[in-house]
Amino acid sequence: MSKKYSKFLPTTEDFNLEDFPFYWITQVHAQYVLNVDHVLKKYGVDNSRRRLLIALESQPNASVSDLSDKIVSKMSTTTKIVYRLKEEGFVNTYSCLDDARITRVILTESGKQMTRKINDLMAVILEQSFEGLTTLQIEKMMESLKHIFKNLSH
Template identity: 75%
Template sequence: MTKKYSKFLPSIAEDFSLENFPYYWVTQVHAQYIQNVDHALKKYGLDNSRRRILLSLKSKPHASVSDLSEMVISKMSTTTKIVYRLKDEGLVETYSCEDDARITRVVLTDKGQQMTNKINDLTNVVLEQSFEGLTPLQIEKMMESLKYIFRNLAH
């Protein structure tokens, strides 16, 4: 391990403070974001897991359950349960892929499309709150850094 990162690592720095550990802040921000989003979604009877699937389908219509699982970084069994819960709620429909019947594809219903619009309205409020005091350039730089870190961790 090189010394250039030692102040950020709990096992190396003698005077380590949890507030110097970058993943402490990543998890704190994520947990607070989820808490705020869940609170906002409660009025529609939704939670963050279902929100993530619905918004993934909005960006990739007719995705397979496997695609959705990768997009939301969730186990296939968990994603399948969420998809069928959404189907029971009338927000999505499923069908077998014409080319390979083993693949289940998922599509938003009209009710699901309407719900994604409501979700976006609610989450925009949370996003505006979270980015208050930051410039668009600061947000872009943060996203660039997070994408870079993600790529490092993903391989």
């Protein structure tokens, strides 16, 4: 390990947990999920369902496998979420015409309505989250996070 990153790792005597970048990533994510779950509770939707609905909105007719990749979830977990959403009337599934082994997922009208409600609530949380930051700061942060994600995906 090079010394370049040593100050960010819990290997030194004077290490402070708040200097560990992934501490902050997990703290922000955990607080975000708590806030999201709190506001979505009134609609009977949790963060897992929200993530899948939003992914499906951005990629209509996605396969379960595509959705699994998009939400960074195990295929079995994604499948469970899809079938829960199907039971709730938010999505439908069908076999791909080209390859019947592939299950595709589409939003129902009820799913589209729920997604609009979710997006309205997310706008409030987004504004709260980024208050005091400029658009440029947010773009730079996203660029850095994408870079870290790419590094971890290898």
